[in-house]
């Protein structure tokens with residue numbers, strides 16, 4: 437039996453969760469709406485997936501040795517003894533759905549978007565919750581770099597149109613499974629030499645998931661990671677070329693990016709491109725030298741499992757820009773994602789056997805962290821979010837008027853006229869005060885007499901002038917007023 441809660445606890449939401457109250461929820465919806473509008477315009481279609489999945493889906497795709505699987509999943513046994521998990525991320529469920537519903541035979545690529553809650557048992561902090569919202573974009577059945585660039589571009593568009601400034605994309609390549617092995621070996625060798633200086637966690641990671649050492653938050657590990665071999669140096673020609681193309685697309689779209697060789701993302705299914713998007717600049721992460729890759733494919737990409745990379749041996753250092761929204765010395769990305777070409781195979785699907793099957797090869801995606809984006813907007817007082825204020829306030833006085841007001845409201849709704857009203861018992865003075873606060877242009881007053889006469893009084897809130905108007909003519913009357 438769960439331990440019983442005292443009354444005080446009963447009235448508190450669980451740690452790491454939160455209520456999004458109406459004012460903030462409006463901003464939340466506006467963010468989702470903006471992302472949805474852009475996604476739809478570019479041909480993405482909605483998908484809704486369950487919040488629970490078989491635990492194995494995540495252990496085999498995200499990876500046993502990842503933070504998510506090791507310590508962050510909400511996993512439980514059902515009465516039928518199945519092990520289910522509250523989804524900690526959206527990519528594995530997307531791939532599961534793609535395979536399960538035969539989407540590999542659809543015209544490729546299949547472009548999907550989703551929005552909803554995900555769950556990870558992490559230490560809560562600003563911008564990070566145990567139940568968190570994500571808006572995701574996924575392109576399945578696309579190997580080309582243009583798909584990677586499109587995902588990044590659309591996230592940038594969403595942020596720009598929401599009013600975010602100084603955006604910066606951190607990008608890296610992890611190579612693929614074929615070319616990552618050598619990198620992994622050299623990386624382990626590098627860290628092994630200095631393993632006594634690594635934190636306990638990283639000493640363990642050395643055996644399980646060495647790439648993760650690159651983005652350890654411990655300073656001593658960061659130091660040792662600085663001169664670690666870089667993923668990009670180990671990438672095969674095909675991986676390098678792919679990365680070069682991604683960067684070329686970003687250049688063409690004038691998207692500012694930063695080659696972040698320590699960016700690995702920490703999930704096993706990533707290969708090639710990984711990215712994170714930040715806003716604003718902050719103090720530099722010491723000892724990370726940002727570099728910009730020139731358009732020539734002189735940079736080598738590395739491979740990593742789990743996805744993370746180090747500095748590219750590329751051209752000249754560029755001014756370092758570091759994201760602001762920090763926590764634990766590390767900034768929180770507004771959006772992140774990457775390519776997951778081998779995820780389908782990890783889930784047991786055979787590699788394509790014919791040219792026809794080739795079509796579904798390759799997948800890339802990412803997600804916006806809605807909590808952080810909403811918090812970012814709220815900290816700027818919702819800048820960038822346009823709220824439509826109602827133009828008219830409907831005041832009703834007395835029980836009959838209340839009934840009739842519901843019919844009137846329904847007419848307004850069908851004519852898409854936005855009307856505010858109060859179903860309270862308030863007197864006319866209070867209701868008018870409320871209307872004034874909302875800043876409406878007109879109040880429509882429906883009292884006992886008007887109810888019997890089938891009229892209303894329309895009050896111009898600016899001048900205070902009042903006019904009696906038959907209910908049947910009210911819509912026309914307001915439309916004419918609106919035009920003036």
Ligand SMILES: [Zn+2]
Pocket residue numbers: 634635636637638649652653654657
């Ligand atoms: Zn460490």
Ligand SMILES: [Zn+2]
Pocket residue numbers: 611612613614615616671672673674675676739
């Ligand atoms: Zn490769």
